[in-house]
Amino acid sequence: MVIEIKELTKKYGRKEVLRGISLQLETDTYGLAGPNGAGKTTLLRLLANVQKPSRGEIFFDEESMRSGRSNGSACLNCFVNRNRFAGKTVEVGYLPQKFGCFPELTVYEQMKYFACLKGVEPRKQNGEILRLLEAVHLEEKAETKCRKLSGGMVRRLGIAQALFGTPRLLLLDEPTVGLDPEERNHFNEIIRRLEGRLTIVLSTHLIEDVRNLCGRLIVMDSGRVLMAGELEQITEAARGRVYEVTKAELEKLEGPFLVRNSVRKSGTELFRVILLGENREMENHRPCEAEIEDGYLALLKGKEAMNEKYL
């Protein structure tokens, strides 16, 4: 499935949260990264049809989500109160940032609740629920009340509900927030099993998640897409600009730069810096191998560096 986003704009009152975003998504796992307020959650909500855009359109396989019309042809069916248009159902699974359960329901009942909402036929519900609970390793918790689940289990339940009806687009809004390493591994394993079968968009603050799970990354800031591409392309933004320098060298450094972190090597503290701005390189130093985090930060902060002298 190809999802085409054209000039998507979303305003809350006068505040423009998304500013004319255009993107094309194919069957792959996409990371959606950016600072708070970049517009990641809004973009996911628009894709999930939880909210309507102020301007612009989303096309699923060349059919508009908003009006039901084909890209460039006349409108036949209006998009109504579900992800259904032009006689077809676009299966979209969505795990929002704030996902909760009814504490009074068991895991199985909570899944039944979602099955009913999503229109899964009652006779197929049982099989489907068991299949999904097994997929997220919650089959043994089926009869446990939701109030007794850990945060990680609730997130897994969230993924299970998003997978109802074998969606072709899976939207996950910061799914790994608050998970311990073991739960994160569980989550990664679940996503890896889905790879290649559907389009996954995973919004996250953690570049580690992107490196582990995503084939491509979309970097957003202030409602705009700074860059979208394969991880290698994002890394490219920092290639030749990453250096490890001592404190003394750091103090002498001129022009805009960013200190990513510091490490202690052979008793000396070394600072990993990313030089920003145009055509920057350090004399008498060999650049380090750039990582995806460097590329991401170079993209985010590079723009700011144009306006600010030092970071």
Place this chain on the structure above:
Amino acid sequence: MKNICELQKLHLHAQRIFYLIPLLFLYAILLPNQLLLMADMDETEAVRVFGLAQEYLLLLELWFQYLGVRFLLSPELREVSCCGSVVRKPVWMFSNLLVSYGAFLPYGICLWAKSGRYAGNVPVLFFQCFVMAVLLLFAAMLLKSPLGGAALMAGYYFLCMTHGVPQTAGLLSTGRLPQDFEKQWYVIQIFAAAVSIAAVNCMEKTRYGNLQV
């Protein structure tokens, strides 16, 4: 429709205690007392009994509808239940209304059987329950909060009960016999319900209630 039934079963099972306690009060305490009162009642007493029945049933309807709206529009689940949901909110509201009618019907029949010429008040009572249900859903969606909607309606309910609003505008008018309700009152009730349903439909289509506040 099958999904609505399944969802309703889940809803009733999950919140059964919140349904059972008020119904227990209705059938174990209120109804026997009212039947005793009705054994040889005069007109003043009949009006008083119906007034009491209306007040309690409308309050109960408000509570039942809140439970139903809460189940579908709870803040934690609102976003996820709006993505690809096939359950329309007015349809869900009507199914909740059927549940409460089912719960109130034996009570209504008992009252009807005993009330003779005042029997007309029972349908009026059920009609008011319908108006209450529609207004509560509208208020909950408008305020983007089931609790907010219920609180607003509870406020309106108490205003009506204490005659804080004029009788023709008091949609939840109580303590009157059917023949005392003017045509204008019915027109206002139907109009309010129709406008509320239209507004709910409109909000649903524009995803108004889906925004997180």
